Amino acid sequence: MTTPLLKDLSLDALRDALRHEGVAPYRAEQIAAWVYARGVEDFDAMTDLPAELRRDLGDRFRMRALEVDALAQSEDGTLKARLATGDGEVVEAVLIPEERRTTLCISTQVGCPLACSFCATGALGFRRNLSTGEIVDQVLRMRELLPEGRSLTNVVYMGMGEPLLNLPSVIESIRLLIHPKAFALAPRRITVSTSGVVPKIAPLLDVAPINLAVSLHAASDAVRDVLVPLNRRYPLAELIRTLRELPALGPRRPIFFEYTLMDGVNDSLEDARRLVKLLRGLPAKLNVIPMNPHPGAPYRPPPPEVAERFLAELARGGLRTTLRRPRGRDIDAACGQLAGAASSGRFVKTSLRPSEEAVRGVL
Ligand code: SF4
Numbered sequence: 001m002t003t004p005l006l007k008d009l010s011l012d013a014l015r016d017a018l019r020h021e022g023v024a025p026y027r028a029e030q031i032a033a034w035v036y037a038r039g040v041e042d043f044d045a046m047t048d049l050p051a052e053l054r055r056d057l058g059d060r061f062r063m064r065a066l067e068v069d070a071l072a073q074s075e076d077g078t079l080k081a082r083l084a085t086g087d088g089e090v091v092e093a094v095l096i097p098e099e100r101r102t103t104l105c106i107s108t109q110v111g112c113p114l115a116c117s118f119c120a121t122g123a124l125g126f127r128r129n130l131s132t133g134e135i136v137d138q139v140l141r142m143r144e145l146l147p148e149g150r151s152l153t154n155v156v157y158m159g160m161g162e163p164l165l166n167l168p169s170v171i172e173s174i175r176l177l178i179h180p181k182a183f184a185l186a187p188r189r190i191t192v193s194t195s196g197v198v199p200k201i202a203p204l205l206d207v208a209p210i211n212l213a214v215s216l217h218a219a220s221d222a223v224r225d226v227l228v229p230l231n232r233r234y235p236l237a238e239l240i241r242t243l244r245e246l247p248a249l250g251p252r253r254p255i256f257f258e259y260t261l262m263d264g265v266n267d268s269l270e271d272a273r274r275l276v277k278l279l280r281g282l283p284a285k286l287n288v289i290p291m292n293p294h295p296g297a298p299y300r301p302p303p304p305e306v307a308e309r310f311l312a313e314l315a316r317g318g319l320r321t322t323l324r325r326p327r328g329r330d331i332d333a334a335c336g337q338l339a340g341a342a343s344s345g346r347f348v349k350t351s352l353r354p355s356e357e358a359v360r361g362v363l
């Protein structure tokens with residue numbers, strides 16, 4: 001039997017485990033502060049814990065779930081890491097530095113079962129869900145790559161996998177991200193993206209007032225059935241009705257919609273008008289992202305004038321829209337396109353431990 005990973009335990013579960021051993025449950029928060037707030041992974045360094053407890057923890061738990069295996073840095077500063085799991089799988093995480101914030105995009109599954117036709121991860125198929133510890137370890141490993149003075153401000157669940165198909169681990173990871181003694185991120189700094197796993201949306205939003213992003217990509221079932229095959233199970237009308245009925249949402253809590261613009265597929269004026277109609281009355285913010293082409297996907301971004309015409313039509317319809325520049329285009333770092341790049345040779349293999357100075361200064 002493999003040694004359990006400490007980061008797979010929720011704080012409640014850790015408290016229970018300690019209580020079971022006759023240790024005061026408040027020690028769980030001390031341990032969380034060391035591991036998640038300070039990034040200390042050596043039990044011996046947790047100096048406010050009794051020596052016997054440190055020894056006992058070291059005997060019972062392993063600490064690291066992931067190791068940085070390779071790095072790729074974009075000209076725009078985006079930094080992608082390939083992270084190896086203990087059982088030989090790989091997932092990817094991407095740091096996106098901007099002027100006023102630093103966003104980390106993390107994965108929730110190895111591969112993805114949903115097979116969206118424009119997505120390199122989908123083309124890989126599904127290997128397995130990530131555990132809670134493997135999800136939060138992406139945050140720890142990537143945070144170690146930040147240069148002095150820069151801190152992580154936002155976490156988006158938009159990497160490999162469909163988060164709502166791994167809901168229990170995603171929920172526990174969010175609880176750790178927002179716990180004041182752990183990562184202490186404000187819920188509004190966290191965004192979970194879904195392709196529309198309808199029955200899991202409300203349970204996710206019950207956890208905390210985080211942001212929801214919906215990978216929409218089409219405003220008709222005919223097109224969405226092809227781009228996002230999950231649409232055949234949960235068609236647009238059902239998805240949008242579910243979003244309209246979410247109790248916690250209001251104008252102060254927008255829903256983000258992602259729309260990858262593809263040449264000749266979903267970029268017509270008719271598509272724009274359908275989109276306006278579909279989202280009318282929702283607190284919608286639409287992010288339009290020109291397709292980041294990659295080998296294997298039969299889609300291309302539209303010419304700039306087509307994208308402009310599309311956006312102008314959305315504006316005319318009163319939809320709040322942002323045109324997003326794909327980040328890390330040169331390293332295939334766009335969310336949902338991570339795995340395709342894994343075989344593209346753009347990674348630089350590294351044997352460095354992330355704490356080493358050599359990987360600093362890359363942002
Ligand atoms: S776009 Fe997201 S849900 Fe669709 S196949 Fe890719 S990773 Fe899975």
